[in-house]
Amino acid sequence: MWYYEKKLQYPVKVRECNPMLAKFLIEQYGGADGELAAALRYLNQRYSIPDKVIGLLTDIGTEEFAHLEMIATMVYKLTKDATPDQLKEAGLGAHYANHDRALFYENAAGDPWTATYIQAKGDPIADLYEDIAAEEKARATYQWIINLSDDPELNDSLKFLREREVVHSQRFREAVEIIKEERDKKHFF
């Protein structure tokens, strides 16, 4: 089971109301390489992956939910005081018409999240390579958003998230080696 802890993994501060940045950030909320997809991808893979890497998938998958909450906090803080006109100007007019200021699992272009963002191959190497690619794509997305953002306080939190993708990618690469070692061991018998 899971326990919720009433704290963010890393502080999230924003300088000012900025719905345009929120629109970009929603990519990491409900986009293909976003935090929701990441959490669900890893936790779902646990059931069919060799025992040696179940712990890692559980722990990274859980951390992704903490990141999802950080992104939600950013979007919430960037939009909570925005007027409908400001939202419309930022390209969130259609979002407002459907959701007001509620968060929605969608990407920056407004496409709703879909399970097709996630593969589940049942082959540990294929699954782990997908995970590595997902982390690298998420790292790149964070960089593009940082490039678009002029909010230094927000960027501090985004840089934290970008670095977490680097660490996750590294751990998944090590998991691949662990799986290969196990696989090669078995061949001797």
Next chain:
Amino acid sequence: MSKTLPPEYYQLLEDIQAVDFVLVELTLYLDTHPNDYDAIEQFNYCAKESRTLKNHFEKQFGPLMQYGRSYSNYPWDWGQTPWPWQV
């Protein structure tokens, strides 16, 4: 929702976030390096430190965790603000 929090709230919370970050990082590292004795020692040290900091925080600002992982004051105070996105 926007009640004013003393500076100590933010300081204590940040101390907790710092040590808990070390614990997350060590957890993932140990998942792929299970025989690193020094890292496990550091992990156990930080786990204790985290517990101490959270006991201190919870006495002043209420429970951090649900389902009995934290004690409750009277009246039941789990649902009290602020939630993490409100600070």
